[in-house]
Amino acid sequence: MTLGDAFEVSAVKPMCTCTALSHDDVRRLIVAKELKSIAAAMQELEWKTSCGCAKCRPALNYYMLASWPGEAVDDQQSRFINERVHANIQKDGTYSVVPRMWGGLTSARELRAIADVADKYAIPTVKVTGGQRIDLLGVKKEDLPAVWADLNDAGMVSGHAYAKGVRTVKTCVGKEWCRFGTQDSTGLGVKIEKAMWGAWTPAKVKMAVSGCPRNCAEATCKDFGIICVDSGYDLVFAGAAGLDIKGTEPLCHVDTEEEAIEYGLALVQLYREQGHYLERVYKWAKRVGLDTVRAQIVADAPRRKALVERFVYSQTFFQTDPWAERVAGSEAHEFAPLATITYAEAAE
Amino acid sequence: MNAPFKSLVDVGHVTDVPARGARVVKLAETEIGVFRTMDDRIFAIDNRCPHRGGPLSEGIVHGHFVTCPLHNWVISLETGLAQGADEGCVRTVPVTVDEAGRLLLDLSALLARRAA
Numbered sequence: 001m002t003l004g005d006a007f008e009v010s011a012v013k014p015m016c017t018c019t020a021l022s023h024d025d026v027r028r029l030i031v032a033k034e035l036k037s038i039a040a041a042m043q044e045l046e047w048k049t050s051c052g053c054a055k056c057r058p059a060l061n062y063y064m065l066a067s068w069p070g071e072a073v074d075d076q077q078s079r080f081i082n083e084r085v086h087a088n089i090q091k092d093g094t095y096s097v098v099p100r101m102w103g104g105l106t107s108a109r110e111l112r113a114i115a116d117v118a119d120k121y122a123i124p125t126v127k128v129t130g131g132q133r134i135d136l137l138g139v140k141k142e143d144l145p146a147v148w149a150d151l152n153d154a155g156m157v158s159g160h161a162y163a164k165g166v167r168t169v170k171t172c173v174g175k176e177w178c179r180f181g182t183q184d185s186t187g188l189g190v191k192i193e194k195a196m197w198g199a200w201t202p203a204k205v206k207m208a209v210s211g212c213p214r215n216c217a218e219a220t221c222k223d224f225g226i227i228c229v230d231s232g233y234d235l236v237f238a239g240a241a242g243l244d245i246k247g248t249e250p251l252c253h254v255d256t257e258e259e260a261i262e263y264g265l266a267l268v269q270l271y272r273e274q275g276h277y278l279e280r281v282y283k284w285a286k287r288v289g290l291d292t293v294r295a296q297i298v299a300d301a302p303r304r305k306a307l308v309e310r311f312v313y314s315q316t317f318f319q320t321d322p323w324a325e326r327v328a329g330s331e332a333h334e335f336a337p338l339a340t341i342t343y344a345e346a347a348e
Numbered sequence: 349m350n351a352p353f354k355s356l357v358d359v360g361h362v363t364d365v366p367a368r369g370a371r372v373v374k375l376a377e378t379e380i381g382v383f384r385t386m387d388d389r390i391f392a393i394d395n396r397c398p399h400r401g402g403p404l405s406e407g408i409v410h411g412h413f414v415t416c417p418l419h420n421w422v423i424s425l426e427t428g429l430a431q432g433a434d435e436g437c438v439r440t441v442p443v444t445v446d447e448a449g450r451l452l453l454d455l456s457a458l459l460a461r462r463a464a
Contacts, residue, residue, distance in 0.1 A: 341357060
């Protein structure tokens with residue numbers, strides 16, 4: 001198979017200087033030619049460098065995992081440091097740790113465990129994040145597995161706050177407490193986070209569920225948002241509140257929680273299959289067209305259900321806590337120095 | 349010039365360092381990054397990016413280069429020089445691999461400078 005006579009290098013923006021191919025070309029060829037490793041892709045697609053660069057390697061690793069779940073091997077050396085050690089690197093080389101709190105809910109037991117960890121490992125800063133989670137900042141790399149072990153013991157897992165992946169579902173208290181609440185927004189947020197956690201995506205995915213149009217969870221600037229109303233759930237997508245600020249676009253209205261979850265999973269899977277690496281949902285949606293996205297998710301029920309099926313299948317491989325894996329000894333070399341020597345030893 | 353100190357320190361085996369990866373050697377208050385490239389070459393450089401001090405050993409290793417994890421400066425493992433428009437240089441540390449695959453860091457220059 002060749003790239004085709006009609007292929008014009010000048011017509012596409014290459015992924016990076018290692019190739020003339022665009023992100024779209026590479027994604028398409030990985031599937032069409034059944035390329036299941038980064039090495040195979042570089043060989044078959046005639047990469048110009050021996051092992052790529054810091055731009056294309058993480059992109060190829062994501063495309064492999066998204067295209068071939070359960071088949072492609074996750075290449076740790078092609079991961080940015082944050083995803084390799086499942087924590088966020090800070091300016092001084094220490095890390096921050098964010099345990100998952102489903103839908104933003106926590107408990108006295110979890111808070112005690114977090115406080116104990118902060119004391120035990122002398123963690124200097126404890127802060128609430130923009131996504132309603134607790135951030136432990138200034139953790140030494142060598143301490144990460146022990147910190148995770150203590151958090152695991154209290155029932156907490158990685159919050160993936162470092163991931164080009166599903167982050168958090170921000171919620172308000174909804175009808176369980178709020179006098180304006182129309183639906184159980186907290187409960188729905190928990191269900192969505194339980195369904196989606198662990199999924200790798202082209203760029204981070206932030207979500208929110210608000211219990212009424214007053215929108216306390218700020219769902220209208222998220223990648224996927226839900227506004228609960230008396231008659232059901234207004235689904236919105238493609239918002240942004242970072243480098244760009246952009247209100248969401250309407251996706252559709254649904255009557256039930258089950259449908260809200262189904263449409264959300266389908267949207268995220270469509271994005272996983274079409275997004276360019278590092279391209280947020282709002283940029284992907286603009287590139288392919290908002291109506292094109294709506295047509296595939298809302299109008300085409302069989303397609304929507306097939307997307308959900310592929311998402312759920314992929315999740316069977318990725319819903320494992322990366323912290324627990326490392327507590328159990330995986331990637332141990334990451335967390336220990338190769339050697340520690342003193343000047344006296346060196347000068348012996 | 350003869351180094352006044354023992355020049356070679358065994359810091360581990362080549363297979364202790366992941367290919368296209370790095371490990372850290374702690375030397376008192378400083379760190380040296382020991383890198384193993386795709387073609388199984390070994391390099392050692394100061395583990396501090398000349399830009400903002402980022403730990404280079406945590407970067408993505410490609411060819412004979414590493415990209416700093418903090419702000420994506422690309423540093424040559426051979427020369428320590430920042431690539432492209434960025435200007436700066438990291439100190440390189442001589443390193444050899446013996447027949448048994450042991451990694452031997454030559455710290456004589458470092459020690460001589462410290463003693464001076």
